[in-house]
Amino acid sequence: MITAPVRTTPPIADGRAAPPALLVGSGLRKRFGRTEALRGIDFELQPGELVAVMGRSGSGKSTLLHCLAGIVPPDEGTVMFEGRSVGDLGEGERSRMRRTSFGFVFQFGQLVPELPAIENVALPLLLNGIARSRALEIAAPWFPRLGLAGLERRRPGEMSGGQAQRVAVARALVTRPAVVFADEPTGSLDSLAGEQVMELLTAAAQEQGASIVLVTHEARVAAYAHREVIVRDGRVSGPAAE
Amino acid sequence: MIWLGLRLALAGGRGSVVGIALTALAVALGTAILLFALSFGPALQDRSERAAWRAPSVFLDMGEAHDGVLMEVVEDRYLDEALLRVLVAPLSAAAPVPPGVPRLPARGEAFVSPALAARIAAVPADQLANRIGTVVGTIGDEALRSPGELVAIIGADVESLRADGASPLAEFATEPRDPTIPPIMVLVIVLAVAGALAPVAVFVATATRLSAARREQRLAALRLVGATPRQVTGLAVVEALASTVTGTLVGVALFFLALPLVALVPLDEATWFPEAIRPPLVQAIALLVAVPMVGAVAAIATLRRVVVTPLGVQRRTTPPPPGPLRLVPLAASVAILLGTLTFARREATDGLGLLVLGAAFAGVVGGIALAGPWLTALVGRALHRLGGGPAALLASRRLTDDPRGSFGSIAGVVMAVFVASAFFTFADYARGQSPEITGSIRPGQVVADLRSGSGPSGATLVERLLALPGVRAVLPIGAAETLVEGMPVRVWVVSCEGLIQQLDLASSTCGGGPIHPVRATVAPGRYELMPERRHALDEVTPFELVVGQDLVGGVTVSEELGGTYLPDLLIDPAAFGGLGDLPLSRLYVSTDGTQAVAERVRTAIAAEFPASWSRRTEERVAAEPIYQEFGRVVHLGLIGTLLLAGCSLAVAVTTWMLERRRQFALLRSAGMPASGIRDVVMLQAAAPLVCVAFFSALLGVGVSQAILRLVDAAVVPLPDASLAVTLAASVGGALAVVALMLPAIERLTRPDSIRLE
Numbered sequence: 001m002i003t004a005p006v007r008t009t010p011p012i013a014d015g016r017a018a019p020p021a022l023l024v025g026s027g028l029r030k031r032f033g034r035t036e037a038l039r040g041i042d043f044e045l046q047p048g049e050l051v052a053v054m055g056r057s058g059s060g061k062s063t064l065l066h067c068l069a070g071i072v073p074p075d076e077g078t079v080m081f082e083g084r085s086v087g088d089l090g091e092g093e094r095s096r097m098r099r100t101s102f103g104f105v106f107q108f109g110q111l112v113p114e115l116p117a118i119e120n121v122a123l124p125l126l127l128n129g130i131a132r133s134r135a136l137e138i139a140a141p142w143f144p145r146l147g148l149a150g151l152e153r154r155r156p157g158e159m160s161g162g163q164a165q166r167v168a169v170a171r172a173l174v175t176r177p178a179v180v181f182a183d184e185p186t187g188s189l190d191s192l193a194g195e196q197v198m199e200l201l202t203a204a205a206q207e208q209g210a211s212i213v214l215v216t217h218e219a220r221v222a223a224y225a226h227r228e229v230i231v232r233d234g235r236v237s238g239p240a241a242e
Numbered sequence: 243m244i245w246l247g248l249r250l251a252l253a254g255g256r257g258s259v260v261g262i263a264l265t266a267l268a269v270a271l272g273t274a275i276l277l278f279a280l281s282f283g284p285a286l287q288d289r290s291e292r293a294a295w296r297a298p299s300v301f302l303d304m305g306e307a308h309d310g311v312l313m314e315v316v317e318d319r320y321l322d323e324a325l326l327r328v329l330v331a332p333l334s335a336a337a338p339v340p341p342g343v344p345r346l347p348a349r350g351e352a353f354v355s356p357a358l359a360a361r362i363a364a365v366p367a368d369q370l371a372n373r374i375g376t377v378v379g380t381i382g383d384e385a386l387r388s389p390g391e392l393v394a395i396i397g398a399d400v401e402s403l404r405a406d407g408a409s410p411l412a413e414f415a416t417e418p419r420d421p422t423i424p425p426i427m428v429l430v431i432v433l434a435v436a437g438a439l440a441p442v443a444v445f446v447a448t449a450t451r452l453s454a455a456r457r458e459q460r461l462a463a464l465r466l467v468g469a470t471p472r473q474v475t476g477l478a479v480v481e482a483l484a485s486t487v488t489g490t491l492v493g494v495a496l497f498f499l500a501l502p503l504v505a506l507v508p509l510d511e512a513t514w515f516p517e518a519i520r521p522p523l524v525q526a527i528a529l530l531v532a533v534p535m536v537g538a539v540a541a542i543a544t545l546r547r548v549v550v551t552p553l554g555v556q557r558r559t560t561p562p563p564p565g566p567l568r569l570v571p572l573a574a575s576v577a578i579l580l581g582t583l584t585f586a587r588r589e590a591t592d593g594l595g596l597l598v599l600g601a602a603f604a605g606v607v608g609g610i611a612l613a614g615p616w617l618t619a620l621v622g623r624a625l626h627r628l629g630g631g632p633a634a635l636l637a638s639r640r641l642t643d644d645p646r647g648s649f650g651s652i653a654g655v656v657m658a659v660f661v662a663s664a665f666f667t668f669a670d671y672a673r674g675q676s677p678e679i680t681g682s683i684r685p686g687q688v689v690a691d692l693r694s695g696s697g698p699s700g701a702t703l704v705e706r707l708l709a710l711p712g713v714r715a716v717l718p719i720g721a722a723e724t725l726v727e728g729m730p731v732r733v734w735v736v737s738c739e740g741l742i743q744q745l746d747l748a749s750s751t752c753g754g755g756p757i758h759p760v761r762a763t764v765a766p767g768r769y770e771l772m773p774e775r776r777h778a779l780d781e782v783t784p785f786e787l788v789v790g791q792d793l794v795g796g797v798t799v800s801e802e803l804g805g806t807y808l809p810d811l812l813i814d815p816a817a818f819g820g821l822g823d824l825p826l827s828r829l830y831v832s833t834d835g836t837q838a839v840a841e842r843v844r845t846a847i848a849a850e851f852p853a854s855w856s857r858r859t860e861e862r863v864a865a866e867p868i869y870q871e872f873g874r875v876v877h878l879g880l881i882g883t884l885l886l887a888g889c890s891l892a893v894a895v896t897t898w899m900l901e902r903r904r905q906f907a908l909l910r911s912a913g914m915p916a917s918g919i920r921d922v923v924m925l926q927a928a929a930p931l932v933c934v935a936f937f938s939a940l941l942g943v944g945v946s947q948a949i950l951r952l953v954d955a956a957v958v959p960l961p962d963a964s965l966a967v968t969l970a971a972s973v974g975g976a977l978a979v980v981a982l983m984l985p986a987i988e989r990l991t992r993p994d995s996i997r998l999e
Contacts (some may be wrong), residue, residue, distance in 0.1 A: 071466070091470070091471055092470045092471065092472065095465070095468050095469060095470035095471065095473075096468065096470065097468075098466075098467070098468035099467065099468025099469070100468070102468070104466055104467065106466070110463050110466055110467075111463065112250065112460040112463050112464065113459070113460060114249075114250055114253040114460055115249065115250070115253060119249070123464070123467055124467050124468055126246055127464070127467065127468060127469050127473060132245060171467065
């Protein structure tokens with residue numbers, strides 16, 4: 001069971017004018033064959049904010065996340081990150097943006113099975129051109145921090161699901177990203193492991209000032225968020241209930 | 243990036259290492275085959291250059307050959323090997339010396355090749371050495387076509403050589419004459435290389451697929467983390483180069499390791515000097531660069547799907563089913579192949595023509611690879627309609643949903659079946675080109691063509707031969723020519739009864755009278771009988787022959803003889819005393835059938851008539867040994883091709899089962915028995931294999947028949963039952979390979995092996 005988390009205060013809550021949104025999706029539409037996954041969604045994410053995107057299976061919440069992260073281009077609408085249109089970026093620039101400004105934690109499949117945990121964490125740094133020894137140096141402190149001390153040389157297949165997800169969290173945060181996209185990060189874990197992962201993810205993200213877009217269908221997981229967005233049939237159907 | 247690429251390639255555990263090793267092995271085989279293919283031309287040229295001295299194209303007139311040398315090349319045999327006796331006689335002290343020897347041998351002396359020296363040392367002199375003379379040295383490799391060639395340069399005197407019609411030379415040739423390999427065989431060799439590479443390519447592709455799923459998974463994961471398409475491509479290229487560069491280097495090593503063995507494969511009755519099998523440097527370097535590059539390009543092409551989206555693995559869409567358009571490249575390649583042979587037949591065997599034909603043949607093979615998935619989908623639909631039960635349902639769905647993957651598993655065997663069908667036809671054609679020249683001679687005989695105007699009288703030689711132990715009878719023949727009504731008629735002066743006895747002609751009989759027309763009709767009258775001229779310069783004295791009405795008998799010759807060896811007219815010498823002096827032309831010597839006696843007979847004849855040649859019945863010498871050798875090479879190649887295809891299939895089935903173990907385990911956990919899973923695996927392999935292989939075999943026979951008919955305009959017999967047996971054995975062997983993999987299903991698909999993460 002995931003216990004109800006203590007909500008932290010959203011970054012801007014003192015009545016001052018809100019700073020410009022970090023990530024904005026406007027009028028997002030996406031179709032896969034005959035299926036209309038997104039039917040004109042608007043979305044905003046403030047710096048340091050944790051937003052839970054909820055909805056039933058097939059509602060379009062993962063597609064929204066993929067569009068916001070620049071993984072899948074929307075058929076219509078725009079995604080602006082830090083004032084720049086993601087759609088105007090080339091594939092190479094979008095990849096660079098994902099590598100330097102975004103982090104990802106998915107349900108499964110995001111770790112490279114061939115690499116030991118520490119190299120998985122160092123991977124974004126290596127792709128950024130940082131020397132291997134330096135990249136491993138930066139990655140190493142994340143292991144004790146996330147309760148993974150001693151597991152640095154283990155491969156994903158040699159770890160439990162919770163441990164593998166914590167490695168994914170470390171990898172998502174190692175580049176100090178502005179936004180972490182988490183798609184059902186606890187979906188394959190038992191409640192205790194899920195709770196650990198969520199606490200580590202939110203704490204570490206908050207410590208670094210990173211925003212989080214969290215896709216989930218579990219209310220308890222969504223409870224970690226500052227606000228919730230309900231997606232139904234490709235549309236935002238409910239306000240973000242505080 | 244290079245470090246990361248290598249790390250990813252090698253860190254994947256046993257599966258990755260096996261995948262890389264198998265890919266490297268397949269690339270190595272391909273590289274080695276291509277290196278040998280590149281070496282073929284230079285090796286042939288080297289052989290021709292080494293043998294150029296004994297095949298001069300320019301001879302002198304006797305009048306101007308003051309400082310030259312007389313040379314007569316006699317193609318003899320020892321046991322079952324060709325033995326070349328080169329008779330030489332200097333016309334002056336300044337006569338040229340052939341390569342490989344320090345001087346010309348004096349009369350009675352001989353320089354011999356190392357292989358001949360070994361044989362001379364191994365047997366009594368009356369079986370071999372006496373037809374060579376006194377050995378005074380060995381011939382260097384530079385004058386030998388092959389290391390095992392039996393050659394003797396024998397010193398003779400000018401008079402006897404001149405009488406034998408030897409030709410004078412001013413110098414020994416250094417430039418080789420045109421290669422003696424028939425153009426059709428060169429064409430077939432080019433096609434063989436193209437065909438042999440197909441199963442290698444399939445093996446490369448299959449081995450690459452062994453770890454493809456995991457590679458796609460990790461590269462998609464990298465894309466998700468933010469690796470750019472270029473970085474992912476770079477990683478894939480590094481990974482591909484790890485196996486292809488290794489494979490190329492191993493291929494070079496394999497080339498040198500296999501060199502001594504390949505050098506032992508005879509072509510045109512000669513093996514090869516290993517050092518002569520060398521590819522041209524520039525082409526070899528180009529090949530060694532090209533192979534890894536092709537591997538890298540292939541890696542980029544296969545990664546396209548992952549590069550497009552980081553969710554490539556998670557959100558894989560089913561590609562559209564293959565359509566009949568896939569038959570177009572196959573049809574186009576067949577059209578180019580047959581069109582080139584029809585409209586540019588003359589150019590078809592020159593360099594460019596061979597290149598076009600080789601490429602078109604490779605195109606046919608590639609066309610089968612492209613059309614295969616469509617055919618596989620057809621088979622799947624048919625299986626769905628005809629089959630009942632869950633196994634047939636699952637197998638047919640799988641075939642129609644992923645015909646590319648399903649065909650990929652059996653592609654190696656299908657290619658091998660095509661290549662086998664085509665080359666069986668070529669081999670049958672080759673056998674048809676090499677009739678056995680002693681087919682109608684009784685066993686245990688030595689047939690000698692004396693080819694000489696010199697030597698002892700016939701009676702002396704016959705006596706000497708009859709004195710040899712093991713010799714049972716000798717039939718001497720004098721050959722002559724006469725004119726009957728203005729037309730030349732060939733005559734043998736020989737006992738008709740004796741000849742019928744010597745030849746294996748149980749159903750033939752001689753009629754009465756001493757003159758026996760075989761093909762010609764002879765009217766009573768006076769004829770001038772000219773002893774057979776061996777050479778244009780021979781001086782011959784005509785014999786007079788008076789034919790009376792009562793002298794003309796008859797002869798009934800059975801059809802099996804075909805008239806090949808008999809002349810137009812047989813004349814019994816007993817009836818014409820004067821004809822006994824006619825120079826001996828041919829001898830039929832009956833022996834006890836042992837090789838030693840036959841070699842004694844040959845040696846005795848050659849010692850007296852150095853320019854003569856003789857053949858044993860048992861040698862069953864092919865008129866064109868190159869075709870038989872080609873047949874052997876084809877069969878060797880087919881064994882290799884089928885072995886390679888078997889390896890591909892084993893790897894493919896293993897990959898397929900590993901990729902689907904989870905689905906199968908889930909099916910088993912839902913209650914499907916392991917035997918049902920086995921049936922699915924077997925049906926999915928067997929149904930397309932049998933059908934597509936049948937199509938492939940028909941295509942192979944059809945294409946090869948068309949090539950031979952167009953190039954040679956010959957009636958080419960359809961392959962006999964041996965092809966069907968071989969193909970059935972190949973397909974059966976392939977299914978046995980699948981069956982061997984089936985026991986692993988029990989272990990791989992245990993329900994408790996399901997892993998959710």
